Amino acid sequence: MDFKSSDTITGPRTEDHLPHTAQAAVKIVIVGGFGVGKTTMVGSVSEIKPLTTEETMTQAGVGVDDNYGSETKTATTVAMDFGRISITEQLVLYLFGTPGQERFWFLWNGLFEGALGAVVLIDTRRLEVSFDVMGRLEERGVPFVVAVNTFPDGPRYPVEELRTALDLSEDIPIVECDARRRASSRDTLMTLMRFLHSLAMSGALK
């Protein structure tokens, strides 16, 4: 295993230290297909420069004819970008931008179960790449809102047409956002929080 010698490890900058009073953290997951703007959204609201955590999956491959008897190994690295927002002196919020490919999700077991909720970021040019992600969240009972990251060349659908296409119930918020803008990303997170709050009020959050 490669390990950087301790001399070369760059820790958090002094201003990126959490206060010692920080007692607990919560997380929100931002999911969506490749290139839909997950990392952009994380970066636009995070108080720290987005960091990357990764997990490695090693698979033993079957030797091929010309090297019969030897085994090849392939390692797949799955990276996840994340950011942080200090809520109070005691509470910290982490935002994880997660790739939509479900076959990698087992690496992050617990990520969704423990999350307060999720933002599904969609690109109207490739709506179908987010279908599976939404299905997985529904199966796991993770509440989510849908945010349409507006790209200038993407088709614009009326919200109700999107709701029908995505087969979402009336109560699930669908909002437009510009993931590059801090205010817009924050409003999207607020939409999720208000939705979670309404679920809690109605006692529907299971």
Place this chain on the structure above:
Amino acid sequence: MTPPQRRRRYPKPDPEPYSGPDHELSRPDPDPTHPTDEQQRPEGEKQNPERLYVITGPDGVVRTDLDLVTLIVASADPSPSATPEQAALLRLCTAPLSVAELSAYLNLPFSVVTVLVSELLTSELVTARAPVIRQALADRSLLEAVMHGLQKL
């Protein structure tokens, strides 16, 4: 232009219980002389994947359930006998830092960091502050605190 059409899914009646992070880094070939449970079950029946490989420390220390956002705080200075990885980790978390951040700064996979942290927890060199996870009944005051925090952004 008509958008593509999705079909809604519903919560599975018997969701898999969350039993801590899985760390199947590699799957050694199963011993053919000892058929696994999987092989004895009727074909097609869906089972939780068997944990085939668990990383433990040199002393067989079993990892604690650590979340990506469990906050870790050093409670002692690294001892001279600490490994370079442990020493680096202890220096990083003099102030609280999540396991995810430790993984990022140490440039080590999340599962490897959970091993290191578990060892340090066992030897009481660090303490862990568990995350607040989504409950069956969400804590409204928690949600409100997060909303207030976001509004300040």
